[in-house]
Amino acid sequence: MPSGASVGDADHGVMRDVPLAPFTSIKVGGPADALATCTSFAAVTRALAWARAHEAPVAVVGKGSNLIVDDAGFRGLVVRLTGRLASISVRGARTLWCGGGASLPRAVQRAAAAGLTGLEFGASIPGTAGGAVAMNAGAYSSDLSEVLDWAVICDAEGRRRVGRDDLAMGYRRTSVQGGQVVAAVGFALSPGDPVEIRARLDEFRAHRRSTQPQGVRTFGSVFTNPPGESAGRLVEAAGLKGHTIGGARISPVHANFIEAGPEARAGDVIALMDEARSRVRAAGGPVLHAEVRYLHPEWGIGPPPLAEVD
Numbered sequence: 001m002p003s004g005a006s007v008g009d010a011d012h013g014v015m016r017d018v019p020l021a022p023f024t025s026i027k028v029g030g031p032a033d034a035l036a037t038c039t040s041f042a043a044v045t046r047a048l049a050w051a052r053a054h055e056a057p058v059a060v061v062g063k064g065s066n067l068i069v070d071d072a073g074f075r076g077l078v079v080r081l082t083g084r085l086a087s088i089s090v091r092g093a094r095t096l097w098c099g100g101g102a103s104l105p106r107a108v109q110r111a112a113a114a115g116l117t118g119l120e121f122g123a124s125i126p127g128t129a130g131g132a133v134a135m136n137a138g139a140y141s142s143d144l145s146e147v148l149d150w151a152v153i154c155d156a157e158g159r160r161r162v163g164r165d166d167l168a169m170g171y172r173r174t175s176v177q178g179g180q181v182v183a184a185v186g187f188a189l190s191p192g193d194p195v196e197i198r199a200r201l202d203e204f205r206a207h208r209r210s211t212q213p214q215g216v217r218t219f220g221s222v223f224t225n226p227p228g229e230s231a232g233r234l235v236e237a238a239g240l241k242g243h244t245i246g247g248a249r250i251s252p253v254h255a256n257f258i259e260a261g262p263e264a265r266a267g268d269v270i271a272l273m274d275e276a277r278s279r280v281r282a283a284g285g286p287v288l289h290a291e292v293r294y295l296h297p298e299w300g301i302g303p304p305p306l307a308e309v310d
Contacts, residue, residue, distance in 0.1 A: 029069025032078040039083030044154040051077040057300040062128030066220040072297040096187040100130025117192030130182035145169035149188035217260040223288040232256035238279035
């Protein structure tokens, strides 16, 4: 049992003082006070009840592919979904069942193998199914609101199944709140030609390899695209492609990505985001809004703490 853990904590599947950087794709940030690894809906509810009893904020960390953890870590409970809650299966003729912790790109592959189409755009979203639904992730002019049928939401009281319309899904947002976990989802897909589906997936992968940084510590797109514009183009036009602060740099491959070197800190990443927003605005461009999420030491997951720009 980790140092600082109690028998009561272990009964709820809670471990203490767990490093979080390994659970993110950019590999920066401090430890969590507590972490629960859950393999069932009941385990999620127990962990959330533990958090409520301890008045601890809650954050769900999946693949960590769009997350910055503060250098000070997190003074609350991190929930991770594994086992059955990371599994994928085809139900009936057209439903893809995914645990909230399932890899979304793996879900795309499973759908393709079953001859189901509609989720191919998700091959470019390197997160979990639950996390992607919670923020209505998207790519290639599509998002998960187009294919989501239902979701199982867990909180400290139990679980409930809700429909797509109950989640108020908009551009990179839903009504999922702190203390709630998207523990499973059902995607409503359509029968398709497996050869055509695989061809689309190959096209998406080739495009990603040619336009996004590969083999480096990074996360997904840093900023959302302003209406009719490209955030990456705006940051590049401001002269920041390859710009470094501390151990982090704006990718020389695509300016809407930030890469972290071995000595990078979360503070370096935030400073680069501030610099990009300030320079784009000073050049007469729009105010850029973060797509990447931030784990605050006290509050949980929310927008990064960026400086105000005029």
